[in-house]
Amino acid sequence: MPRRLPRSLAAVAALLAFASAAFAATSAVSVTPASGSGRSPAGGSFTFVFHDDTDFHNITAVSMDISSASLPTACFVYLRLSDSQLYLYDPAAGFTTSVTLGDPASPVQRNTMCAVDPARSSVSGSGADLTVHLAVAFEATLAVNHPGTYDVQMLPYPTAPAG
Amino acid sequence: MPIRRLVRAAVPVIVLAALMPLLFAQPTGAVHGQALDAPGVPAAGVTAVATSVGRGSARYSATVTNSGDFQIAGLPVGAYTVCFTVDRTAYLNPCHWGTSKRVTITPGTTAEAGTFTMPKWARLQVRLNDPGKRLGAAGASPLLVAVMTPALVVNELTEVARDAGGRTLETLVPVAAAVNLSVVGARLEISDSAGHKLPASARIPVTMPSAAGVQTIVLTITGGK
Numbered sequence: 001m002p003r004r005l006p007r008s009l010a011a012v013a014a015l016l017a018f019a020s021a022a023f024a025a026t027s028a029v030s031v032t033p034a035s036g037s038g039r040s041p042a043g044g045s046f047t048f049v050f051h052d053d054t055d056f057h058n059i060t061a062v063s064m065d066i067s068s069a070s071l072p073t074a075c076f077v078y079l080r081l082s083d084s085q086l087y088l089y090d091p092a093a094g095f096t097t098s099v100t101l102g103d104p105a106s107p108v109q110r111n112t113m114c115a116v117d118p119a120r121s122s123v124s125g126s127g128a129d130l131t132v133h134l135a136v137a138f139e140a141t142l143a144v145n146h147p148g149t150y151d152v153q154m155l156p157y158p159t160a161p162a163g
Numbered sequence: 164m165p166i167r168r169l170v171r172a173a174v175p176v177i178v179l180a181a182l183m184p185l186l187f188a189q190p191t192g193a194v195h196g197q198a199l200d201a202p203g204v205p206a207a208g209v210t211a212v213a214t215s216v217g218r219g220s221a222r223y224s225a226t227v228t229n230s231g232d233f234q235i236a237g238l239p240v241g242a243y244t245v246c247f248t249v250d251r252t253a254y255l256n257p258c259h260w261g262t263s264k265r266v267t268i269t270p271g272t273t274a275e276a277g278t279f280t281m282p283k284w285a286r287l288q289v290r291l292n293d294p295g296k297r298l299g300a301a302g303a304s305p306l307l308v309a310v311m312t313p314a315l316v317v318n319e320l321t322e323v324a325r326d327a328g329g330r331t332l333e334t335l336v337p338v339a340a341a342v343n344l345s346v347v348g349a350r351l352e353i354s355d356s357a358g359h360k361l362p363a364s365a366r367i368p369v370t371m372p373s374a375a376g377v378q379t380i381v382l383t384i385t386g387g388k
Contacts, residue, residue, distance in 0.1 A: 061317070061319070063315065063316075063317055065315055072315070073315065076315065078309075078317050080305075080307070080319075083305050085305045087307060087347060089311070093364070094343065094347075094364055094365070094366035095307065095309075095345050095347050095364050095366075096364060097347060097349045097363045097364050098305050098307060098347050098349050099349075153315065155315070155316065157317070
């Protein structure tokens, strides 16, 4: 019996409201590609843009969550900018160990749903905008076990504690 | 007469200038909601904030009244999320510990954001004993000590005290909440108060006190770099 196409990634839409809700002068701007299907985004990575009204340096960390209503935190990544530490969340076990973004020696991080390659990922800032390139691949089992539409939630963390 | 001619010429300009705000005024609407301390008890005095979605997020706010109601008016049409500023209040942001609410503003109408119950906080502290002074040393392993909220906000604990024996970290968590404390120290050896060694990425279940107070977890860095 032929396998169905991975409908789980039929659409990856940016839900940016959450970010603006949480904090003052910071916001989530965009994710590219904003939609698609398959086990990885076109080009192999997602590009996330965050914004701070004053200066991107006011953003201390960001999180990006690619998930569905039935599978929250399927691919949740927390990136601390002060030391470029990337943490992938595993719904069953908590955060995986930390790795350094952009370090060729950093191993691929996996949970049961996705894999993030820190060596092929990067972060940069200019003016008010912070850009994160994240090399993500989804596990084949995701489409089989959890088909459907997946969304992206982005959250920038400003200098003040989240509270 | 030149002055009379000047006045005649100026009249249309003045009238047009007076009408400009009306010609270019943005259509606006409002949002209404309720903030409660507990069922039937208003959370008067806290500030409700409507934040527009997108780059540059414009913010509009109003104070919650004695009845627990708030109404934020003058919002240009569009999508907004409604949350609260909770600095130096008895509450945590309900959008971090529950569900954030999104409303769409249409001209001349009042959108309903519904009722928010403001979570009250207790302190979660982690005492990190560091006899080998491995934290903060050159080349030291990065350490993440955090609580993830149900709304997927990562609350990193912040340092509130430091002494010769280590550091104390803290965050605020809703009273009576059951949370998981994440401790990730890739190259550090960390033990709990019973002397059990934690895995490189540990998730410690914590139940907060039922009233404002402090819950302290004691950890000791026993090795690593």
